[in-house]
Amino acid sequence: MKTLILTNRIPFPPNSGYPIVVYNTMKGLLKLGVEITLFSINPNKYKVDVEDIYDPLFEQIKFHSFNLDTEVNVYGALLNIFSNQSYNVSRYFDEDAAKLLGDILKENEFDIIQFEGLFVVPYLDVVKENSKAKVIYRAHNIEFDVWERIALTEKFTPRRSYLQFLARRLKVYETEQINRFHQVFAISEQDRQSILRFGCETALEVFPVALDFEKYVTDPSKTSFPTLFHLGAMDWRPNKEGLEWFLDEIWPDIEKLNSELRFYIAGKNMQKQFFEYDSENLVVEGEVFDAVEFINSKAIMIVPLLSGSGMRVKIIEGMAMRKCIIATSMAAEGIRCENGKDILIADTADEFYRAILQCITNPKKWREIGENARKTVERDHDVRIIAERMLNIYQKLLTV
Template sequence: MKVLLLSHRVPFPPNSGYPIVVYNTIKGLLSLGVEVTLFSINNSKQYIDVDDIYDPVFEKIKFHSFTVDIEVNVWDAFVNIFSNQSYNVSRYFDHDAEKVFENILREQEFDVIQFEGLFVVPYLDAVKAHSKAKLVYRAHHIEHDVWERLAHRERFTPRRTYLEFLSRRLKAYEMEQINRFHQVFAISNPDRQKLLLMGCETRLDVFPVALDFDKYKIDTTKTSFPTLFHLGAMDWRPNKEGLEWFLDEIWPDIEELSGELRFYIAGKNMQKHFFDYDSDNLIVEGEVFDAVDFINSKAIMIVPLLSGSGMRVKIIEGMAMQKCIIATTMAAEGIDCKHGRDILIADTADEFYRSILKCITQPNKWQEIGKNARKTAEKHHEVNTNAKRMLDIYIELVANQEEPLSS
């Protein structure tokens, strides 16, 4: 089985949500004997020096990449208003990248070509012109849903109007493209339902975030208590928005609970104003070298998301590391978890306060929730189990000699 994956960023190293999902997909397929080729848009915002990649998974695949500048250009954004394209998506398309990609398709035949997210779908026409492979689209998010929710929370009218415009364009593009594939993978059951409501008539299956649990080794002797922590990329707007809300509306009361309580904030692209919150009890670390070690060293995970879509990879990682996670309903959306059993759900300042107080005063409670979380994660998010199911679908698709999809 020869599979080509397209990604809108290089998934090495796998140190945040999207790279982790793509990386573990590759790792799982390789373990089953699949021959994997990866073509990545090495975008300017998340640029990776390919020469510095040292990873055993990387060594086992055929890798191609092309650097594309995706920085927002005010003039281009303005001109885009008068087109019929989504500016969020069109920034990832480059004619020279398409030519490189076409050469890959000419030189090798593939059984399956999988598009990892909406931002590589502009290269679908090239695939249809140069390949007879079965086409799979994996929706890491319902992209327009993220922007709709951000717009709903925006109070500055001009910005809200523009966010609503972007979300409408994204929705139109997603709905146009969704039935141009042989197979669609949603990352959660709620996202599957949204895709159906968008008019998806393509075969549709759910593939949640998958982890290699050998990587997530728990050492409770290195876990300090009482500690809270938040870990997430701060260049993703929902993370920034949620953390600001927690720090402004909730943390001042939490800080008074105990002089020994510490709250650690970490994540790449930590914006400057977050360091202004730094105090004796609140430590802003920025990007950490080893996320697993960081998670292991802290007790209670805080995920205060107010918008977003898809499945939060960091919550699955926290569950894998046996953490008690206190999260909003939005943050936990799509994850098979139950309040009070393997997670604590809090949607208001008062609910966060009560949950954190419970964890601090009842250490056995947060430890029990953490242990249950690990069991739940192992049950639903094991990489090899997911890879085997994905390969079975590939085999079925290839065996199905139906008429080719229309362009």
């Protein structure tokens, strides 16, 4: 079976949510004998030098990429207001990229073409004009929902109004496109329900984040305690806003609990403001070379998200590493977990305080939650099981 996967960034190295999801999808399918061609937009924001990719999986696929400047600019945003297009999405379309994709489609015959996320959907017309393959849309999240929630937290009225405008445009685009595919994959049951509510009439299945558990090996002897940690890309607005809230409203009281307690924050594109917080017990590390090693070295994971959609890959990774995770309901959305058993849910400053106090005064409790967390992700997120399910869907589509 020949499959073409379209992505809005190069998923090498798999060091954050979107690349991890795409990378593990390819890894699982390759092991089942699927031939994969990858076509990636290579935006300036996440630009990857293809010559620097050293990964065994990369050698197993056929690869094409197109460099594209997708940065927001005032002139482009202003012009877009007078169009009927979503500015969030239209920035990812380029005529030369479309021509390159069209040439690939003319030279190759594919059985399945999978669109990973909304930002490559503008290339759907090119695909339909040049291929008879079955087309699949994988919703990594509900994009307009993300922007609606971000707008709700914005206090500056003009900016909030513009964010609401972007969300409305995104919603129109997302709902119009969803039924142009032969199959839709949602990343969580909550997202599946949302997609149904806005009018999805095509086949719809849930395919959560998949992990290869051979990568997630814990070594308790290297875990320092008492430690809290947060790991996430700081150029993603929900991560930045959630961490700001935690540091401003919760951390000042938490650090008084124990003079030895340390809170480590890590992630790429760490904003300058986080290095300037006045706290001796806060350690800002920026981007870490090995996320798994970093997670292993710390005890309790803090995920204070106040907005967002989809499924938090870093929570899944933390659970795989047997970590006790204290997260908001929003952050845990989409994960089949149970408060007090394999995760701790905290939505207010007081709930975070009590959950953290419980963990640092009763180490047995957080270790127990961590062990249960590992069992949960092994049940729901095994890359082999998920890849087999995905291949079964492919095969059914080809018989229709």
